[in-house]
Amino acid sequence: MHRSNWQTRWPERISYGLSDAADNLVFQMMTMYLLFFYTDVYGLQAGDVAVLFIVARIADVVESPLVGLMIDHTHSRFGKSRPFFLWYAVPYVVFAVLTFVTPPLHYGVKLAWAYVTYLGLGFLYTAVNLPITSVLPTLSDNDRELTLLGVIRQFFGSAVQIIVAVFTLPLVAAFGGGNEQKGFLLTISMFAVISLGLILNTFLQIRERHSQPEIAHQPWRKVVKAAGQNKPWLVLSGVIFLFWLVTAIKNQTTVYYFKYVFNNQNLVSYANSFTFTSLIGVILIMSLSATHGNKHTMATGMWVALAGQIVLAIGVYTHTLPIIFAATAINGVGQGMVVGLVSIMIADTIRYGMKVLGVQAEGIFSSANDLGVNLGLGLGGLITGGLFDLAGYIPNHAQNAGTIAMINANYVWIPLVVYLAMIVLLHFYDEKALNAAIKSH
Numbered sequence: 001m002h003r004s005n006w007q008t009r010w011p012e013r014i015s016y017g018l019s020d021a022a023d024n025l026v027f028q029m030m031t032m033y034l035l036f037f038y039t040d041v042y043g044l045q046a047g048d049v050a051v052l053f054i055v056a057r058i059a060d061v062v063e064s065p066l067v068g069l070m071i072d073h074t075h076s077r078f079g080k081s082r083p084f085f086l087w088y089a090v091p092y093v094v095f096a097v098l099t100f101v102t103p104p105l106h107y108g109v110k111l112a113w114a115y116v117t118y119l120g121l122g123f124l125y126t127a128v129n130l131p132i133t134s135v136l137p138t139l140s141d142n143d144r145e146l147t148l149l150g151v152i153r154q155f156f157g158s159a160v161q162i163i164v165a166v167f168t169l170p171l172v173a174a175f176g177g178g179n180e181q182k183g184f185l186l187t188i189s190m191f192a193v194i195s196l197g198l199i200l201n202t203f204l205q206i207r208e209r210h211s212q213p214e215i216a217h218q219p220w221r222k223v224v225k226a227a228g229q230n231k232p233w234l235v236l237s238g239v240i241f242l243f244w245l246v247t248a249i250k251n252q253t254t255v256y257y258f259k260y261v262f263n264n265q266n267l268v269s270y271a272n273s274f275t276f277t278s279l280i281g282v283i284l285i286m287s288l289s290a291t292h293g294n295k296h297t298m299a300t301g302m303w304v305a306l307a308g309q310i311v312l313a314i315g316v317y318t319h320t321l322p323i324i325f326a327a328t329a330i331n332g333v334g335q336g337m338v339v340g341l342v343s344i345m346i347a348d349t350i351r352y353g354m355k356v357l358g359v360q361a362e363g364i365f366s367s368a369n370d371l372g373v374n375l376g377l378g379l380g381g382l383i384t385g386g387l388f389d390l391a392g393y394i395p396n397h398a399q400n401a402g403t404i405a406m407i408n409a410n411y412v413w414i415p416l417v418v419y420l421a422m423i424v425l426l427h428f429y430d431e432k433a434l435n436a437a438i439k440s441h
Contacts (some may be wrong), residue, residue: 008139013152015205016132016139019085023129024197025191027373028164030121032251032272033184034099035381036140038114038393041180042102047110050385054244055115057378064371071134072223073361079208081135088127093192096119100188102181111281112382113152126370128199134366137347137354138208144290150344151285158336164191165251165272218319218359224310226359232351233365235429236342239298239422240372243338247416248380253383253410256318256388261407267321274328281336285344288337294345295431299423300335306419308334313412338422342369348434362371384410385397 008016029119038044038052067084076083099117103110112184132153140146168187208403218226227233258267261426281301288297313325350365399407 008145008149012139012205012207013149015202016149017136017152017154017156018198019132019202020153020196020426021160023125023132024157024200025164025190025195026093027122027125027129028161029096029168029188029191030099030125031248031377032165033168033255034118034352035252035385036344037100037184037254039385039393041184042110042114043107043395044111044114045389046385046393047389048393049114049390050382051362052111052118053378053381053385056119057375057382058220059119060126060371060374060378063123063126064130064367064374065364067123067130067370068134068361068363068364068365068367069220071131071366072218078203079135079138081131081138082203082206082208084127085199085203088124088406089196089203092121092124092128092194092199093123096192096195097185097189099145100184102185108366122374126367126374129373130363130366130370132202133346133369134345134350135206136343137207137350138210139206141210146270146347147286147344148287150347151282151340153278153343154282154285154340157176158282158339162272162276162278165275166269168380169255169269218361223359223361223364226353226357226361227364230349230353230365231359232352232429232431232434233346233368235425236349237368237372238425239429240342240369241376242418242422242425243342243365243378244373244376246376246415246422247335248377249384249410249418250415252381252384256407261404262321270327271325273323275332275335275408277329278336278339281333281338284333284337285340289341293427293431294341294348295426298338298341298345299426300420301334301341302423302426303334305331305334305338306416306423308332308410309416309419314418316408316412337369347431350437351438352434383414 037047038049039046044052058429071084074080074083095117099114099121101113103113105113120419133439136146136149136153139149158239171187171190172180175186221326233292254271255265256270258271259265269387281304285297288300292300309327310322312327313331315321315325315327344368346366350360350362354360354367387406387410389405391400393403393406
């Protein structure tokens with residue numbers, strides 16, 4: 001294919017993909033270990049953490065659209081989305097470190113510290129992550145190029161997710177020397193420094209090319225009206241929320257499952273290492289989407305993830321580690337296929353808004369991804385922390401039968417139900433009508 005049809009070169013493609021790697025160094029720490037850190041290391045009650053997650057998710061309802069609006073109303077020589085990497089990179093990594101600081105204060109002040117740092121980190125995560133999605137449709141006007149960029153992004157993001165999942169606890173142990181507070185702080189500090197360099201590299205390397213100035217800065221009311229008319233975007237927003245809900249519940253429960261059911265916290269890293277198969281799912285996207293389309297490929301991923309969850313149920317209730325590890329590998333393939341398509345399909349809905357609805361609002365439309373991430377992460381933490389609290393969870397003690405049953409439910413059954421809900425909802429995403437509408441304008 002001639003270069004003019006592709007627009008980007010490999011340094012720019014790699015730098016774009018590394019932006020998601022940068023964010024995931026911190027985000028995956030939040031997703032996988034923050035609940036555990038708050039309850040078993042920092043010393044907060046599970047019920048208090050659940051309330052914190054509720055407050056944070058209420059804030060996210062405002063923050064994600066707010067950052068989207070900020071992008072849509074940004075007038076800069078760097079573009080609309082790109083400058084956010086420069087402006088918010090340093091505050092983001094600073095708050096990431098502060099979130100894992102454990103001041104030796106009384107309980108009320110410690111809880112207040114958790115509120116300030118976690119809520120601040122949530123906003124700043126949105127400020128550096130939402131532009132990754134919103135900038136994508138401006139990098140190229142070629143369908144296959146957008147798919148390639150989305151796959152590269154998710155490949156690096158998934159690779160870092162695996163790195164964080166596998167190496168966080170060993171790093172905590174190595175850096176802390178038995179002191180988990182010190183270990184977590186030094187681990188997140190290392191991740192933060194790397195994240196900062198990668199975010200700034202993205203700012204330096206990428207360029208916004210494809211924009212329509214006459215519709216690039218639309219009034220709020222017109223954007224809201226267009227969003228309500230963009231049915232593919234509405235459906236996809238719901239799918240994104242459910243995906244991150246199930247991801248949060250499973251990721252947050254994993255450490256509890258192996259610590260309290262198998263009585264071996266070291267197994268967490270072994271189990272998480274099998275999520276490397278998500279990279280296989282991401283790589284499969286290029287060929288499968290070219291043949292079957294994005295919707296069918298995403299649905300296939302959901303069914304594969306569901307199959308893995310069914311196998312996991314067998315492993316959990318037979319207490320068989322090889323089956324649990326195999327189930328994690330199967331589930332990972334499906335997860336990779338789903339998450340790898342999210343930004344690509346959002347880019348399609350943004351182009352639909354531009355060409356069909358006459359509104360270039362990549363900030364607001366992309367906010368569905370970050371809102372879904374934040375709401376899913378928070379509600380997942382609320383469900384996990386709240387149910388554990390109701391079951392009588394006591395940190396760092398042998399758990400009662402009710403708590404063990406609740407851990408199993410969060411690890412197996414709740415995710416299984418959510419996967420089914422995702423499959424049903426995706427059915428209403430009319431990809432054929434979307435593509436036909438884009439091509440006709």
